[in-house]
Amino acid sequence: MRFKFGEFNTTVLISREIPAIHRIAFDMGIKDSFKPLIIADENTASIAEIICGGGDYPCCILKSGEEHKNWQSVETILSVAVKSGLGRDGVIIAVGGGVIGDLAGFAASIFMRGCRFAFVSTTLLGMVDASVGGKTGFDIFGYKNLAGSFYPAEIVYLPVNALSFLPEKEWKSGMAELIKTAILAGDDFLDDLIDSAANQSKDLMSKNSSLTKFIERAVLYKGSVVSEDFREAEDGKRRLLNLGHTFAHALESAAGFGCVSHGEAVAWGIVRACELGRALGITPKARAVKIVSLIESFGYLSAAPHPLAHNTDALINAMKNDKKKSGGKLTFIVPNDIGACSFLIESDAHLKLLKKILSGSVL
Numbered sequence: 001m002r003f004k005f006g007e008f009n010t011t012v013l014i015s016r017e018i019p020a021i022h023r024i025a026f027d028m029g030i031k032d033s034f035k036p037l038i039i040a041d042e043n044t045a046s047i048a049e050i051i052c053g054g055g056d057y058p059c060c061i062l063k064s065g066e067e068h069k070n071w072q073s074v075e076t077i078l079s080v081a082v083k084s085g086l087g088r089d090g091v092i093i094a095v096g097g098g099v100i101g102d103l104a105g106f107a108a109s110i111f112m113r114g115c116r117f118a119f120v121s122t123t124l125l126g127m128v129d130a131s132v133g134g135k136t137g138f139d140i141f142g143y144k145n146l147a148g149s150f151y152p153a154e155i156v157y158l159p160v161n162a163l164s165f166l167p168e169k170e171w172k173s174g175m176a177e178l179i180k181t182a183i184l185a186g187d188d189f190l191d192d193l194i195d196s197a198a199n200q201s202k203d204l205m206s207k208n209s210s211l212t213k214f215i216e217r218a219v220l221y222k223g224s225v226v227s228e229d230f231r232e233a234e235d236g237k238r239r240l241l242n243l244g245h246t247f248a249h250a251l252e253s254a255a256g257f258g259c260v261s262h263g264e265a266v267a268w269g270i271v272r273a274c275e276l277g278r279a280l281g282i283t284p285k286a287r288a289v290k291i292v293s294l295i296e297s298f299g300y301l302s303a304a305p306h307p308l309a310h311n312t313d314a315l316i317n318a319m320k321n322d323k324k325k326s327g328g329k330l331t332f333i334v335p336n337d338i339g340a341c342s343f344l345i346e347s348d349a350h351l352k353l354l355k356k357i358l359s360g361s362v363l
Helices: 021-027 045-052 071-083 098-113 124-130 160-165 168-185 187-205 209-228 237-242 245-255 262-279 285-297 312-319 348-359
Strands: 002-005 008-015 036-041 059-062 091-096 116-121 135-140 143-150 155-159 330-335 340-345
Touching: 002 209, 008 209, 021 036, 021 045, 021 091, 021 155, 036 045, 036 071, 036 098, 045 059, 045 091, 045 160, 059 071, 071 098, 071 135, 091 098, 098 116, 098 124, 098 135, 098 143, 116 124, 124 160, 124 168, 124 209, 143 245, 155 160, 160 209, 168 187, 168 209, 168 237, 168 262, 168 285, 187 209, 187 285, 209 237, 237 330, 237 340, 245 262, 245 312, 245 330, 262 285, 262 330, 262 348, 285 330, 312 348, 340 348
Parallel strands: 008 155, 036 059, 036 091, 091 116, 116 155
Antiparallel strands: 002 008, 135 143, 330 340
């Protein structure tokens, strides 16, 4: 799959095997000296070793988890890049999930004003969402992804065999983003996912071959959206990819980064978005029930208030620093009858409704 994101070209390759480093060099058209810097975390260091194949390549191993998605980690990458002699013609290769991809991509975007960047995505969340589209960044001042850049990887590998390394928590985190994409893409995708979850849920969570097809559909959908709206224009389609995320990012911030996985927060946020959409008359009841039932079938916590974030004022304050504001107003993406649409919180009545949703007393 090949996409054009603004001035950037991205090739996405889905395969069974984890790519060897000489394959990455070949795919990037590098025939002479290959100068990579491998970025991984404690969970994916072993996969980085597989990629390197015993070769002596510089690696930067970061601490794992959202709580380490910060400037200090970016600085560590830049420091290792300088010490290893990486030049602007070198390649930063991210090996991991969304956190590593965001950190390594941001570092690549600013190192010598931009060096080459490749991403070997090793998590389901990364494969269906974070690895495609070029959003990079880190958390700062207690807010999710407040600093960042648009810098798509030149080449993205989705080696499904890498998913065998994932703990169940990470599977659930990625499945939430897959559900989100299915909601946006329409009922054909959503119904297929519901059928798979009902008929072969254990196989689906155990890396069944059908999951590869869902990954491909998710990438094709997101790639097409981002191709049309790379920098997320105020009235563009890319904003719809934030379904559930205004709620989710606020939950992650209020609970403390790392206390709730991104996917678990997104699942909780999608349920809140369904409640908001129903209260506003935007989300049909039958579609909301379908979505919430699917989320609950995977064992996500769906009820409000969230046990780690009872304080609705803290959640709303976190939302007020969300990047998705429009004209200073909070913006939410809510499901409609065929996909999703955006809605602005513009009145005191809307704000009261939002507080009821967060406290679990709206419906």
